[in-house]
Amino acid sequence: MELEKPHPVPEHSLAQPLVQLERVEKKYANHTIAVQDANLLVREGEFISFVGPSGCGKSTILRMIAGLSEPSGGNLQVMGGTADSARKSGRLAYVFQDATLMPWCNVLDNVALPLELKGISRKQRTEESLRVLELVGLKDYSKSLPRELSGGMKMRVSIARSLVAQPDLLLMDEPFGALDELTRQTLQQELLGIWSANPRMTVLFVTHNVFEAVYLSTRIAVMTPRPGRIVGQIDVHTSVPRQEDFRTSPQFNELASRVNAVLRH
The missing domain is CATH 3.40.50.300 (P-loop containing nucleotide triphosphate hydrolases)
Structure with missing residues (x-):
């Protein structure tokens, strides 16, 4: 190996x-x-x-x-x-057993939530959210709603959301x-x-x-x-x-x- x-x-x-x-x-x-x-x-x-x-x-x-x-x-x-x-x-960031996504928001807005709560500008939080979505292979699904995703994809979104604020x-x-x-x-x-x-x-x-x-x-x-x-x-x-x-x-x-x-x- x-x-x-x-x-x-x-x-x-x-x-x-x-x-x-x-x-x-x-x-x-x-x-x-x-x-x-x-x-x-x-x-x-x-x-x-x-x-x-x-x-x-x-x-x-x-x-x-x-x-x-x-x-x-x-x-x-x-x-x-x-x-x-x-x-x-x-x-610090916490990823739960379930993806706990907001069903009325698309993937991009779900991931951007921690940055929005911090008062980050929309332009910057969009850039950062797309960056982490690319890390988890979901950049092309940024406009999709949670109901359109598989279980594994939902968990990827949850992980991306936890990473977007760059936790220690x-x-x-x-x-x-x-x-x-x-x-x-x-x-x-x-x-x-x-x-x-x-x-x-x-x-x-x-x-x-x-x-x-x-x-x-x-x-x-x-x-x-x-x-x-x-x-x-x-x-x-x-x-x-x-x-x-x-x-x-x-x-x-x-x-x-x-x-x-x-x-x-």
Whole structure:
């Protein structure tokens, strides 16, 4: 397999973590403990996937980092401050499981929404939106309405919308879970290409799919059943962008086996 240049991690990122969880807990009003004693350090430029059984708190952790849910205990810092301040800064973006597009707006206007909310001129937000639509292969569909798109195309629009403001931190909650396998692999490849072209961008990705986590990540955080704790972190020392034959390589199978072993035990 031909080796590519590894995705660089900026040297200055070694001094200051982008995201830090120290004994973070999330307890709901009905006394359900979704996350308990979660510890994680995220550096700039990493691609970290969370895997674990259903209901283990993967999405809960992502929502707390995004400032959409408050921790019940522990310490959570995002970009040197609170998760809420990071969310309000506009430096992070969130991609949900569903595309959550505005059905009455065309593709271009859906993608341009974050820039419109920032008060960016129409000319500039159109230029930036077309740029990211070209990245995800949808520039020719800029005038289409969401109902005219396939599921995979809608998710591409959602990803483009998250990228248009050039976030430092991209949070993705099972964005490919409802897609067929071929579309899923295509979007995995596109996502890796976009991330590898932006070495300062950090991605936190939730998935149930071990093979998806191995293919995409520089590190995989494995969680226990509820109450969710991070019990294993597995580094993926493979250069990016990754070639398709990585999926059938001995290294890929060995990494997937290691992740499954932690999940089982």
